[in-house]
Amino acid sequence: MLGEYRISGRRAAEISASIERAVGEGALGPGELLPPLRELADRLGVNPNTVAAAYRTLRERGVIETAGRRGSRVRSKPATTARELIRVEVPPGVRNLSEGNPDPALLPALAGAFAAAAGEGDREPVLYGHAPVEPELARLARAGLDADGVPDGPVAVTSGALDAMERVLVAHLRPGDAVAVEDPGWGSLLDLVPALGLRTVPVGVDDEGPLPDDVRRALAGGARALIVTDRAQNPTGAALSAARARALRPVLADHPETLLVEDDHGHHIVDLPLHALAGTTRSWAFVRSAAKAYGPDLRLAVLTGDAVTLDRVRGRQRLGPGWVSRIVQRAVVRLWSEGAVDPAAVAARYGRRREALIGALARCGVAARGRSGMNVWVPVPDETGAVARLLHAGWAVAPGARFRMNAAPGIRVTVSTITEEEIGPLSEAIAAAIGPAGGPGRTYA
Numbered sequence: 001m002l003g004e005y006r007i008s009g010r011r012a013a014e015i016s017a018s019i020e021r022a023v024g025e026g027a028l029g030p031g032e033l034l035p036p037l038r039e040l041a042d043r044l045g046v047n048p049n050t051v052a053a054a055y056r057t058l059r060e061r062g063v064i065e066t067a068g069r070r071g072s073r074v075r076s077k078p079a080t081t082a083r084e085l086i087r088v089e090v091p092p093g094v095r096n097l098s099e100g101n102p103d104p105a106l107l108p109a110l111a112g113a114f115a116a117a118a119g120e121g122d123r124e125p126v127l128y129g130h131a132p133v134e135p136e137l138a139r140l141a142r143a144g145l146d147a148d149g150v151p152d153g154p155v156a157v158t159s160g161a162l163d164a165m166e167r168v169l170v171a172h173l174r175p176g177d178a179v180a181v182e183d184p185g186w187g188s189l190l191d192l193v194p195a196l197g198l199r200t201v202p203v204g205v206d207d208e209g210p211l212p213d214d215v216r217r218a219l220a221g222g223a224r225a226l227i228v229t230d231r232a233q234n235p236t237g238a239a240l241s242a243a244r245a246r247a248l249r250p251v252l253a254d255h256p257e258t259l260l261v262e263d264d265h266g267h268h269i270v271d272l273p274l275h276a277l278a279g280t281t282r283s284w285a286f287v288r289s290a291a292k293a294y295g296p297d298l299r300l301a302v303l304t305g306d307a308v309t310l311d312r313v314r315g316r317q318r319l320g321p322g323w324v325s326r327i328v329q330r331a332v333v334r335l336w337s338e339g340a341v342d343p344a345a346v347a348a349r350y351g352r353r354r355e356a357l358i359g360a361l362a363r364c365g366v367a368a369r370g371r372s373g374m375n376v377w378v379p380v381p382d383e384t385g386a387v388a389r390l391l392h393a394g395w396a397v398a399p400g401a402r403f404r405m406n407a408a409p410g411i412r413v414t415v416s417t418i419t420e421e422e423i424g425p426l427s428e429a430i431a432a433a434i435g436p437a438g439g440p441g442r443t444y445a
Contacts, residue, residue, distance in 0.1 A: 062194025232266025232373025
């Protein structure tokens with residue numbers, strides 16, 4: 001227990017910081033047992049209530065978990081150790097398909113849009129007390145949401161999708177509440193939930209979205225929120241189908257107090273229709289980010305939802321950053337209104353690359369998933385071995401551990417910049433990396 005590491009501190013904040021620092025540095029590993037309250041209190045010369053307060057803080061931050069008489073342990077995936085750190089170090093000369101970025105060649109030029117937005121800002125400076133949302137951005141966003149069948153609601157602007165989700169979760173939930181999340185799912189979200197002191201409940205996902213039986217079990221088991229990716233799910237490429245949406249709506253209707261959060265991850269890079277679940281429960285939020293189609297550095301997402309949720313989000317936002325730069329908002333308005341991105345053409349480009357890799361893998365006897373977006377998910381029997389062998393062969397892919405909880409091992413391949421000439425060698429390398437023993441989906445003649 002604890003090895004050579006010595007917990008220090010006299011106050012609860014000092015003790016919790018000492019433990020959290022050790023977890024972040026790797027001195028205390030996942031699953032490591034912490035001292036009982038009284039034992040650590042005696043060692044530090046403090047009241048047991050002080051240690052209890054430190055442990056409570058760590059639980060709320062998602063660093064440790066307590067299982068009654070079995071004591072407190074470092075979580076298997078503590079929030080202090082972000083999943084983004086579970087990545088491959090890519091040496092020079094290795095083709096990097098691990099990062100999940102869009103193709104820079106498909107992103108629009110920003111200089112003109114920002115120059116025009118800055119000029120408008122010079123003529124009409126945004127000052128304290130002005131509206132936080134650019135009126136034309138709200139109008140365009142609402143028109144797009146209306147066209148896709150998203151229920152009416154106010155519009156807010158946040159610094160990206162993850163910022164929106166954090167604000168919505170904090171607006172409704174308290175430490176210890178359970179949140180149902182897709183498994184495999186977005187690694188940053190799987191970090192965020194425990195970092196807020198919330199508990200993750202994994203929900204299986206196939207090509208058509210979250211599995212209804214898993215969602216039903218999670219909500220019946222007490223999960224207070226459900227987060228769903230509508231299109232281009234990261235890492236599997238799942239997209240919520242009309243049939244799956246019809247199956248999920250009655251499940252949600254049976255739990256009307258559930259907070260439903262939807263992330264339209266594939267906005268303007270996917271040509272599949274949207275089948276939103278929004279409005280099925282009393283509290284809901286729907287997020288659209290500009291990152292994938294217009295550039296990650298824009299850090300802008302539009303958020304709508306029920307009036308209470310949006311009022312809470314905007315109220316708390318006023319006490320923090322106040323607003324997302326209106327210059328950025330005006331630049332996005334110009335990009336949208338001038339058609340700087342052709343969504344159908346972008347979707348087609350990503351679709352051809354994705355389908356070409358999936359088809360080539362199938363010819364090598366390897367099953368892969370990727371219904372939409374820019375990623376392909378490949379189930380493998382030995383995740384670490386597959387990643388290492390591919391790296392040795394000159395290909396860097398993302399290890400599935402970044403994206404999963406209870407789901408079977410896999411690797412994520414980002415196809416956004418892959419070329420036609422690379423498809424064959426990559427698929428052969430993946431088949432070889434999986435090994436002759438085969439993995440899920442491997443077939444034999």
